[in-house]
Amino acid sequence: MMTAEFDLQNVSDGYLADPYGVLAKLRAKSPVYRNPDGTFVLTGYDDIVQTYRDPMVWSSDKRATFRPKFGNTPLFEHHTNSVVFIDPPNHTRIRRLFQSAFTRKALEAFVPRITSLVDYYLDRLEDQGQMEVVEEFSFCLPIEVVCDLLGVPRQDRKFIRGWANAILTALEPTLTQKQFDSGNQAVGDFKQYLRDLIAHRRAYPDDAQDTEVLTVLADAKTDGERLTEMELLHQCIFMLNAGHETSTNMITHGIHEMLQNPDQINSLSENPNLIEPMVEEVLRYQAPIQINNRRATSDQILSGVTIPENTTVHMMINAANRDPAQFPDPDLFDITRRPNRHLSFGLGIHICAGNALARIEAQMAFQRLFRRFPKLALKSSAIIAPRVRFREISSMHISVT
Template structure:
């Protein structure tokens, strides 16, 4: 049956520019669709939301024997996940209160202005390489307290990690690229642990200082946890923000009427970013693993099987959103799945929102007279973290 090949067709690189017809096919095929490899796909908004909140659904790949080492807390279950997530979030300040992210506003503005300086009329730029990629890497460097002179080193490690994440299975040098990615992760983790240790007892106003100078030893991260968490901040915080900014610019350049409206009323920026998170989310799918047999809409998800939650399909579910394939920044009811939901709701969401609003706001004067050089642009290989690899724009 065609429905059994949906995951293979969605992840096929040929579908990267527009996977949404396949997501519609997924929703029509049923709440839960078994795939030829034994996994299950879920594409309805309400079913995805329920499973994201179900404590019987795990994120830990060790359950299936996929890895033996302890993964970062993004792939852990409670209570381990809760402990590490809480410790990591403490330096950001209490929820719903001004904290370290709000304090970064001025710095993000300055980084954005610096990146925009070379954007002269008549020039062709690559929005990814020239802007959307360096912005979040630089922000995370400043947040962690990486010295300015070491930022190029940090970006080099990030380049290798992104290349490994975007690897195609048939690539000739797949083993070498994965090995380089593993080595970059080790070197980056070691660098950050050493940098944190230098701040022990003499803290600065940065996350590494806060991690290593936690006054309560019971709440302090171990060196291994600190390394994994800091690397996670780079990868998860960086890749999603690049996609959010780039997908946002692509969407607005394809819809000049919305771009013009936004230029006339920049107050719409926050709602525009929320609609982008629904309409063109940076994360398309997430895997969950049942800890026990779970029945969803008459289908049994067996313990230990792979369950792929297609967040991007849920974001365009007509049973949840009116006219879901229409981009509408004034949409009144927009409880999207762009940052997930449940206990694994993206804890970097406030920073990603701030970066995207700042970036798009600063780009508005430039985009008003800009045009796409290539549409669709070349996309990244990664189907779960979907976004253009390059976005050439003529200013």
């Protein structure tokens, strides 16, 4: 067992710059590592797959963790009612709701919309000759898509980013009073906003776009019953939050990796069929969500190490995706990699409900960008945000050469 040379609650600058190198060393020495706070850090692919696969043993329910942190507040209500933090049988009932949102028909309806959005941003790139990728492309696309999905009118979209930020910031390990208060305010405002939006849509159903599923969700029945209003509102909030930051980072990182590997841009233009494995490789290489968590409901053994009941494990998706036992030459970015069973969308009953939509967004964005501008260049180095849970590029300038 290692001494406290690694602490996930207090990582070094070296970790923030290159989590993969640090975690590779940890995996080699101690793949089930006891963190100084008593939680366990899992870095081996097989152990992480095992935890995803057994939700009865490895619980996603965060009530015990969030009660002392949030007390009886709107933040507690939100984070303990979102589909992602619920166990069966409730999870099974609520998850069915998402099946009604992400039907094949609903996804197909998005293709022309995503195409025209991408082309609109790329027209601007052509006119300007350069762009800051996050603000002008990779953030706009997913937020427009997820707001289309829930029928949020154009003029209101600016509010979503602020609310989402405040609610997700509350998941960071430590919070200031100001962050706590604005998180709670955001949940309250967001709920009221969605209540009004659903009432409006019920009054004017013909105003709905083809891509909108708000009333489908509001009217969907699972086990013959609708969700309660509280359950419904929290799933809508979760979807609006889950659906943009992750996709934004996937798109920015994909452009970044390709620009650093121009030979791979050439391979993609020679063989456009590589777009699917390319997207998978981007997801593997820079997992937008770097960590998932579970809690052991009884004593468990992983790779010979006992994990006591009620202990939290950190499933390091970033490390699993670079485990050499699963991925030969794991630090090589290779858009032809097959098979590529990365864990960036999780696995098992909580596997990302929006994964097909995210993949469509990425395919359209990369395909159209690199086809139209095969000679793009990085104008300055990408700025990687100092975050542990999310892998984020906060700013990146590119130019058309």
